[in-house]
Amino acid sequence: MTEIDFLADTMRRLLVGVPLTIALAVVSVACGMALAIALAVLRAGSRIAEPLVRAYVFVLRGTPLLLQIFMIYYGLGQFSWVRNSIAWDLLRQPWWCAILALSLNTAAYGSEIVRGGLNSVPSGAVEAARVAGMTALTRYRRIVLPIAMRQALPAYGNEMVIMVKSTSLASIITLMEVTGIAYAIISETYRAIEVFLCAGTIYLVLNFLLTRGIGALERRLNPQLGQAAH
Amino acid sequence: MDDTAIAASAVAVRNLHKRFGDLEVLKGVNLTAATGEVISIIGASGSGKSTLLRCIPLLEVPEQGEVAIAGEVVRLIQHRGRRQPVDAAQVNRLRASLGFVFQSFNLWQHMTVLQNVVEAPIHVQRRPRAEAVAEAEALLEKVGLADKRHVWPAQLSGGQQQRAAIARALAMRPRALLFDEPTSALDPELVGEVLLVIRGLAEEGRTMLIVTHEMAFAAEVSTRTIFLHDGGIEEEGPPSRIFRNPESERCRQFVQRHLNR
Amino acid sequence: MFSSVALLGFGQQGWGDQLLLATLMTLAVSVAAFLAGIGFGILGAWAKLSRAGWAHVAADTYTTVMRGIPDLLVIYLFYFGGSGAVSTLAHLLGAQGFYGINPFMVGTLAVGIVSGAYQTEVLRGAYLAIPTGELEAARAVGMGRMLMLRRITGPRLLHYALPGLGNMWQQVLKESALISVTGLVELMRQVHIGAGSSGQPFVFYLAGFTLYLVLTTASGGFLRLAEAHSARGQRRA
Ligand SMILES: Nc1ncnc2c1ncn2[C@@H]1O[C@H](COP(=O)(O)OP(=O)(O)O)[C@@H](O)[C@H]1O
Numbered sequence: 214m215t216e217i218d219f220l221a222d223t224m225r226r227l228l229v230g231v232p233l234t235i236a237l238a239v240v241s242v243a244c245g246m247a248l249a250i251a252l253a254v255l256r257a258g259s260r261i262a263e264p265l266v267r268a269y270v271f272v273l274r275g276t277p278l279l280l281q282i283f284m285i286y287y288g289l290g291q292f293s294w295v296r297n298s299i300a301w302d303l304l305r306q307p308w309w310c311a312i313l314a315l316s317l318n319t320a321a322y323g324s325e326i327v328r329g330g331l332n333s334v335p336s337g338a339v340e341a342a343r344v345a346g347m348t349a350l351t352r353y354r355r356i357v358l359p360i361a362m363r364q365a366l367p368a369y370g371n372e373m374v375i376m377v378k379s380t381s382l383a384s385i386i387t388l389m390e391v392t393g394i395a396y397a398i399i400s401e402t403y404r405a406i407e408v409f410l411c412a413g414t415i416y417l418v419l420n421f422l423l424t425r426g427i428g429a430l431e432r433r434l435n436p437q438l439g440q441a442a443h
Numbered sequence: 444m445d446d447t448a449i450a451a452s453a454v455a456v457r458n459l460h461k462r463f464g465d466l467e468v469l470k471g472v473n474l475t476a477a478t479g480e481v482i483s484i485i486g487a488s489g490s491g492k493s494t495l496l497r498c499i500p501l502l503e504v505p506e507q508g509e510v511a512i513a514g515e516v517v518r519l520i521q522h523r524g525r526r527q528p529v530d531a532a533q534v535n536r537l538r539a540s541l542g543f544v545f546q547s548f549n550l551w552q553h554m555t556v557l558q559n560v561v562e563a564p565i566h567v568q569r570r571p572r573a574e575a576v577a578e579a580e581a582l583l584e585k586v587g588l589a590d591k592r593h594v595w596p597a598q599l600s601g602g603q604q605q606r607a608a609i610a611r612a613l614a615m616r617p618r619a620l621l622f623d624e625p626t627s628a629l630d631p632e633l634v635g636e637v638l639l640v641i642r643g644l645a646e647e648g649r650t651m652l653i654v655t656h657e658m659a660f661a662a663e664v665s666t667r668t669i670f671l672h673d674g675g676i677e678e679e680g681p682p683s684r685i686f687r688n689p690e691s692e693r694c695r696q697f698v699q700r701h702l703n704r
Numbered sequence: 705m706f707s708s709v710a711l712l713g714f715g716q717q718g719w720g721d722q723l724l725l726a727t728l729m730t731l732a733v734s735v736a737a738f739l740a741g742i743g744f745g746i747l748g749a750w751a752k753l754s755r756a757g758w759a760h761v762a763a764d765t766y767t768t769v770m771r772g773i774p775d776l777l778v779i780y781l782f783y784f785g786g787s788g789a790v791s792t793l794a795h796l797l798g799a800q801g802f803y804g805i806n807p808f809m810v811g812t813l814a815v816g817i818v819s820g821a822y823q824t825e826v827l828r829g830a831y832l833a834i835p836t837g838e839l840e841a842a843r844a845v846g847m848g849r850m851l852m853l854r855r856i857t858g859p860r861l862l863h864y865a866l867p868g869l870g871n872m873w874q875q876v877l878k879e880s881a882l883i884s885v886t887g888l889v890e891l892m893r894q895v896h897i898g899a900g901s902s903g904q905p906f907v908f909y910l911a912g913f914t915l916y917l918v919l920t921t922a923s924g925g926f927l928r929l930a931e932a933h934s935a936r937g938q939r940r941a
């Protein structure tokens with residue numbers, strides 16, 4: 214097989230893993246973001262929840278993601294009551310363990326980013342909503358969160374890129390996404406450099422598209438900043 | 444201006460040309476400061492005063508012309524399309540024989556006032572620490588900052604920072620002191636304390652070049668005044684004439700606008 | 705509960721000494737990778753700040769690639785690619801078989817190169833944050849390049865870079881867990897081994913959580929002290 218053939222063949226095999234990589238990233242970013250917003254709002258709004266959320270963030274941000282994945286995939290099974298629960302149907306599947314670990318992990322980092330966004334909401338905007346007679350829920354939904362999320366978007370974009378990279382750890386619990394396939398090809402052929410080039414290109418393209426998308430979203434949400442309007 | 448005049452001078456520049464991109468800022472300036480002279484340099488904003496002053500310690504390298512410090516001409520060559528010093532060691536040695544005071548003080552924020560003052564004497568001039576510290580303390584006393592010597596620059600007022608910067612310049616035992624608008628960054632009520640220190644230095648007979656917008660002060664302390672316009676010396680002479688009876692119409696207008704403020 | 709204590713303790717059946725050694729190994733490989741990262745970061749920042757066009761392109765490519773590709777992939781590249789290169793070399797010299805290369809070196813280099821891409825941005829930003837007037841004042845008193853670097857630029861750079869470098873260190877500490885895939889027995893690997901062979905995985909992973917938290921918290925405290933020291937006399941922003 215010539216060099217070109219090998220690269221083309223490798224690329225074909227790696228592309229099979231792309232849907233799984235994307236699925237892992239999309240599902241865990243979505244679940245993670247919902248949890249992140251909930252955590253940030255809880256931390257800001259409830260004196261009882263505040264130390265709990267802080268502890269959560271402290272543990273998840275202070276330990277390696279790989280360890281968190283292993284804890285969920287291998288660690289929880291130590292207990293018979295876990296194995297006998299309904300959740301076990303999910304917890305023994307690598308896919309759900311990866312989704313759970315990735316979501317919980319990104320929620321911790323994400324909640325800090327959202328918290329920064331919440332802190333940046335001008336108090337005047339909240340006042341105005343209050344005198345307009347909005348309930349607390351409406352205020353959050355219509356005023357506070359939209360402002361906070363716009364503020365948080367650039368940093369959250371970085372976190373999404375990190376998540377795309379992090380999905381590669383799912384390969385360690387047998388999921389054959391792009392990095393898992395790359396590992397398999399390398400151990401068959403020992404042609405690490407070529408495989409790295411192909412897999413690296415795939416991740417660079419994915420992240421390039423992601424950053425472009427976030428940039429476009431930023432411009433759409435802040436039309437006053439771009440020249441596009443008018 | 445001949446070579447013997449340069450040899451006898453504290454600071455001299457000859458036929459100085461400096462441009463930034465398409466903008467020609469200095470268009471052939473000649474200036475000699477004899478030892479003991481106090482020269483005030485005035486002119487509109489953008490006329491090239493700072494650039495002229497910064498060319499003397501080679502903070503800017505002129506495309507044409509010469510700079511001499513204490514009679515020693517700085518050697519410059521054309522290299523890779525840029526004019527630059529032949530010998531960095533010569534430039535550093537000559538810089539260490541000048542004191543430069545900036546508009547924005549530029550104290551080193553990670554050092555206390557005293558550390559700022561002794562830094563160059565110890566590490567550039569390699570003088571004994573004890574001697575440098577003793578001299579620095581005397582200088583801080585002189586600028587009225589004896590009690591602030593162990594304080595960080597960020598904890599000082601603008602006027603205090605500028606006085607510390609003057610002490611730092613004096614610690615070099617400079618052949619000449621160069622001031623670039625030393626009071627322009629200060630709140631009005633702090634200007635007086637800095638001018639008082641500079642006035643004291645003039646009375647000691649130090650060689651000084653002062654870029655300033657404080658016309659009354661310039662008229663009072665300087666032995667010669669230079670009016671810079673559009674990159675050239677439009678008029679120069681004793682301050683008594685420049686401020687009361689200038690020949691150039693532009694100089695008259697400029698002086699009048701600023702004296703009346 | 706008692707059994708867990710005995711399992712993780714320092715007794716004959718305990719894993720305590722292995723866990724302690726593994727923690728030290730994590731610390732060692734993280735320090736090495738972090739220092740390597742500073743090295744790459746200095747090169748990268750220097751290239752991005754230099755006037756040479758090719759240096760910019762090289763540094764931009766470096767940071768874009770390393771920040772867009774999974775660290776795990778980079779570790780595989782170094783581990784298998786490095787071993788492949790060494791094996792080829794060995795075969796050329798007449799030896800046979802597969803030669804692995806030192807996992808400590810591989811991990812240090814791989815994590816260091818990735819971290820270096822982030823440190824490039826930290827150091828570049830820190831350099832640009834130094835007030836230019838302070839550098840100009842150093843030039844005006846006649847300081848040479850090396851003296852200026854040692855007395856002014858270096859300390860000021862460190863001051864502005866310290867918070868960012870602190871984050872980088874924490875990141876390296878966590879990324880170092882990935883080096884376990886090369887077989888280096890650092891904390892992640894040791895915990896995984898214990899989990900597998902004891903039949904009590906939860907207990908071992910919990911111990912892993914605790915030890916990583918000790919490392920990150922202790923170094924976080926140390927970093928705050930260093931920052932406070934470096935911020936002496938600086939006005940709070
Ligand atoms: N480093 C520089 N790069 C580009 N232009 C500069 C630079 N320094 C000064 N200039 C320009 O040169 C002109 C003279 O500046 P300067 O010597 O600072 O004037 P002054 O001190 O008399 O106000 C101004 O138009 C200024 O914008």
Ligand SMILES: [Mg+2]
Nearest residue numbers: 492493494624
């Ligand atoms: Mg000026």
